[in-house]
C-alpha cells in the first residue's frame with residue numbers, strides 16, 4: 001500500500017450531501033476483475049453528458065462543463081472536500097479505487113459511510129472527519145482560486161497554507177501507523193496466527209457443525 | 213454486567229485487541245459473489261497466500277447473471293465482461309473448493325443474501341461477512357453480519373479474521389401492531405424516514421419490539437437488509453421461537469443431538485433485560501402507513517396518503533438543494549399526490565423482497581387482475597432457484613403470468629441493473645428493492661421504493677394506490 005505522510009494539495013469542493021458509492025463509480029464499470037482502470041469513470045454520470053459505456057474511448061466523451069471536477073481551476077486537485085455521509089451505500093471498493101486513480105489522496109467531510117471509510121484506509125486514501133462548521137468554512141474558503149490544504153497524518157492536522165486555520169482530526173492509532181508506513185494488513189494480522197488457531201480450535205470443539 | 217445482543221456476539225468472536233481498540237474478530241461464515249471477489253483471490257495469489265478455511269465460504273454468482281435465456285447456458289450471458297466475472301468465480305471455486313458453491317444455472321443459485329438463510333448456512337451466533345453492503349440481512353438470525361470491501365474479503369480469506377472496531381449500540385423498537393396491508397418493508401422505510409440515511413452510522417442496530425416479534429423471518433430479513441440504508445453496517449434481531457422453527461431441517465443446519473445443543477446455545481442470543489444502548493429510537497407500529505420514496509435517497513420517503521414534499525418549506529439550505537436536485541432527477545413536481553404518480557415499469561425482486569412470502573403477498577394482490585396498459589414491463593424475479601421452485605409448486609408463476617407479469621430466473625436483476633434488466637433514461641419504476649440512488653436501476657432511471665404489495669397494486673392500477681383500501 002502507498003504511504004501517506006504529509007499532503008499539500010489543491011482542494012476540489014463537491015457540494016452535495018449523501019454522495020453514494022453508486023454515484024462515485026456506477027455499476028456498469030464494476031465488471032472488471034482488476035483493481036485498476038476505474039479513474040476515467042469516477043462520478044461518470046455527473047462528469048459526462050453522454051452515457052457511460054465500459055470500454056469507451058475517454059477522448060470521445062462529452063464532459064459536463066457544469067460539474068465541478070471539469071473546471072480548469074480544480075485540475076490536479078488531490079483533496080476532495082465533501083458533505084456529510086460521503087460514500088454511503090454499496091460496499092464496492094471500486095469507489096476508493098476510482099477516487100485514487102483519478103488523483104485524490106484525501107477526502108475531507110463531516111462524516112462518511114462506514115464501509116467506505118474502512119475501504120479508504122486499505123488503499124492509501126485518507127478520509128478525514130472534521131466538524132460540520134469547519135467543513136462549512138472550508139467550502140467558503142474554496143471559493144478562492146488555488147485554495148490548498150496541508151494534511152499531516154502524523155500530526156493529525158488539516159491546515160491552510162497560511163497557517164490561519166488548523167484543525168485536528170481523529171484517527172485510530174493502528175490505522176494511522178499502517179498508513180504512515182504503507183504496511184500490508186494481512187501480514188500484520190498473520191503475526192497473530194497462533195492466537196487465531198487457538199481460538200479456532202476452541203470454537204471447533206464447542207460448535208463442530210460450524211466447521212464442516 | 214448486562215450486555216446487549218451485539219456485545220455478546222462481539223465478545224464471543226474476539227481473538228485479539230490492540231491498545232487503541234482495534235480488534236481481530238473471528239469470522240464463521242464468508243459469503244462470496246462474483247463482483248467483489250476476483251481482486252481478492254488475485255491478491256492472495258500474487259502474495260503467495262492460501263485461503264485459511266474454505267469450509268467457511270458459501271459462494272454464488274448473482275449480480276451479473278441474466279434472468280432469461282438460461283437454456284443457452286453460459287452463452288446466455290451476452291455481455292463478455294459479465295461472463296468473465298462469472299467464469300472467474302468458477303475458476304476460483306475450482307482452485308479453492310468452498311463448503312458450497314451454487315454457480316450460475318444451479319438449482320440452488322440465487323441472491324447471496326437469500327441462499328445463505330434458506331440453506332441454513334446462516335445460523336444464530338455466527339459472524340457473517342460478504343463483500344456486499346446488504347450482508348446486514350443475515351442479522352435477522354441474531355448474527356453479527358456486515359458488508360466488507362474487497363481488501364477485507366482478501367483479508368478474511370487469508371486470516372479468517374476481520375480487523376475492526378467495536379461499534380456503538382443502538383436499539384430501534386417498534387411496538388404496537390401493524391395495520392392490514394402494512395409490511396416489514398413499510399416499517400423499515402418508516403424507520404429510515406425517521407432517523408435518516410446516516411442515522412445509524414457507527415452503530416450496530418438491534419430491531420426489537422412487539423412488531424419485530426410478530427414478523428416472520430422473511431420480514432425480519434427485509435428490515436435488517438435495509439439497516440445499511442439507515443447507515444448501520446449491521447442490523448440484528450434476537451433469537452426466538454420463530455428463528456428456531458425457521459432453521460429446523462435446513463440443509464446446513466445441525467441435526468440430531470447437535471440440533472438440541474445448538475438450540476440451547478442460541479437461546480441466550482438476546483439482549484439482557486437491563487442492557488444499555490447508546491441510542492434508542494421508538495416507533496408505534498399502528499402509526500405506520502404504506503411508504504413510497506419520492507427522491508434519490510431512501511430517507512426521501514412519505515406515506516402513500518401524502519404528496520411529494522415542497523423544497524420551499526425546507527429551511528436548511530443544503531437539504532433544500534438536495535431536495536430540488538432529487539425532484540429534478542425524478543421528474544416530479546412538489547405537492548403532487550403520491551397516488552397520481554404513474555409508472556412505466558414494476559420490479560418485484562432483490563434481496564429485500566424476493567422471498568416466498570413476498571411473492572405470495574404480491575400474487576394475492578394481482579390474482580385475477582391485469583397489469584395496466586401504461587405499464588411497459590412488470591417483472592417478478594425470485595430470489596433464488598429454491599424460491600422459484602416453491603412458488604411454481606404453489607402456482608404463483610401462473611398467477612403472475614396470467615396478470616401480465618414476466619416470471620424470470622433468479623438473481624439481482626433490476627435491483628442494480630448489471631445484467632440486461634434495466635430502466636431506460638426517464639423511465640419510472642415501482643421497485644421492491646432497497647436503493648433509489650440516481651442511476652441505480654439504469655442511467656436516468658427513476659426508482660420508487662415500496663413493499664411487494666404496493667408494487668403489485670401499482671402494476672395493476674398503473675399508478676400508486678393505497679393497498680389498504682384496495683381490492
Ligand code: SF4
Pocket residue numbers: 274275323324325344346562563564623624627628645646
Ligand atoms: S439484490 Fe440488489 S442489493 Fe441485493 S445483493 Fe443483489 S444487487 Fe445487492
